[in-house]
């Protein structure tokens with residue numbers, strides 16, 4: 001099961017690549033560059049802390065898309081040990097693909113490319129309980145994270161890490177839409193129960209409407225919202241086959257939804273209907289006919 005978690009997170013990379021709102025990302029990137037300039041004259045790196053960093057795909061993406069300033073210290077925290085181990089194993093190759101020369105360090109890696117220097121510290125821990133470093137962070141990244149934690153606690157933990165005027169970048173924050181095509185008569189019920197599971201049933205905190213909640217929770221927590229935009233996952237086959245590893249992504253999502261449905265009593269959804277819905281979706285996936293659209297918000301804020 002743990003392997004499946006990391007496979008899901010790795011397969012999510014290309015789906016997120018397409019979904020990320022470029023306007024919000026550009027503003028984050030410009031904000032990071034400005035913080036490097038503000039610190040010019042010193043050799044101090046721009047400090048980024050990532051909460052719930054998963055297998056490290058955001059680090060690889062920001063590096064390969066050229067969104068990182070020349071000198072960066074990147075602290076990536078995830079509470080799942082196997083997930084951080086996966087990042088430790090795969091991130092060097094992803095950064096090499098992005099043109100960096102990489103050497104491993106005790107707790108992560110050092111990547112260099114021309115005048116660029118990126119230190120990555122990979123850490124297992126509860127991001128919401130980490131103590132700050134001596135130097136406050138220029139940015140906190142929380143990708144696909146604020147919908148699986150208590151929002152107020154997370155915003156306050158990010159504030160603790162951030163320097164005054166530091167940036168909080170929260171892309172792929174789920175915002176209450178999971179649609180499959182072709183339509184199935186049970187879709188409406190499945191979607192309602194799946195979202196209610198996030199809000200009320202699962203042990204883990206979080207919300208199915210974290211994206212829109214964020215827009216009001218940020219000012220309440222002392223942040224200015226700088227930018228917000230839609231970032232929808234759209235996964236569709238091309239000539240009957242899914243690109244990259246996106247069939248793994250869809251299979252994992254179907255499994256997650258089915259796991260949520262399994263927690264309800266038969267009066268909400270009987271086992272036969274549940275099985276029929278899943279089998280139909282799996283058959284469509286196998287035949288390369290299944291399409292997913294899932295709604296998220298990307299938000300950038302200043303502390």
Ligand SMILES: C[S@@+](CC[C@H](N)C(=O)[O-])C[C@H]1O[C@@H](n2cnc3c(N)ncnc32)[C@H](O)[C@@H]1O
Pocket residue numbers: 009012051052053054055057077078079080083125126127128142143144145148149172
């Ligand atoms: C949906 S995944 C997103 C991972 C990554 N940001 C991405 O977009 O691929 C959420 C991640 O948050 C981690 N997580 C959840 N609660 C956490 C916490 N309190 N501290 C650190 N990591 C946490 C999980 O282990 C998981 O890897």
